[in-house]
Amino acid sequence: MDNSEILKAFNKRSKNTLMETLDIEYVAIGEDFLTAKMPVNSRVHQPYGQxxxxxxxxxxxxxxxxxxxxxxxxxxxxxxxxxxxxxxIKSKREGVVFATAKNIHKGRTTHLWEVTIVDEEENLISVAKMTNIVLDIRK
Incomplete structure (x- = not known):
């Protein structure tokens, strides 16, 4: 499966989820990263318009x-x-933000990611660290 097919599959899997509600779309993928974008508009604003x-x-x-x-x-x-x-780091009122997850640690049971969120002008909006656990599907 090539990268465009992988992105299509990820976006298809987002149907009827929070990702669809927030209009999050996966847009780029590489060996050690994944990028998604989200529009900034009134649907994702807090009461002060940010x-x-x-x-x-x-x-x-x-x-x-x-x-x-x-x-x-x-x-x-x-x-x-x-x-x-x-x-x-910085507020945003309108436009688009892009989140790129880069792997810091890929263990057997845990994964650690750094997620950098920038706007369309590459201004740093937020930085996150995320830890995931790998679980077995119970049959």
Missing amino acids: LHGGATAALAESVGSAASNFFIDNKSQFINGIQLSINH
């Missing part, structure tokens, strides 16, 4: 969790996020 930190955290967790799927046997294992820490 990007809600919770929406940013949902974007970070979505891309960090999805990225771990490349390192597991999807027929017998699945991923759960167990820790997310995020620092918000």
Whole structure:
């Protein structure tokens, strides 16, 4: 499966989920990263008209969790996020933000990701660290 097919599959899997609600779309993939984008508009604003930190955290967790799927046997294992820490650096009122998850640690039972969120002008919006646990599917 080539990268465009992988991205299509990830986006298809997002139907009827929070990712679809927030209009998150996976847009780029490489050997050690996954990038998704999310529009910034009133749907993801807090009451003061700025990007809600919770929406940013949902974007970070979505891309960090999805990225771990490349390192597991999807027929017998699945991923759960167990820790997310995020620092918000700059506010954003409109446009698009891009979250890129890069692997820091790929263990047998845990994965650690750094997720950097930037806007369309490469301004740093937020930085997150996410830990995932690899679990076996119970039959």
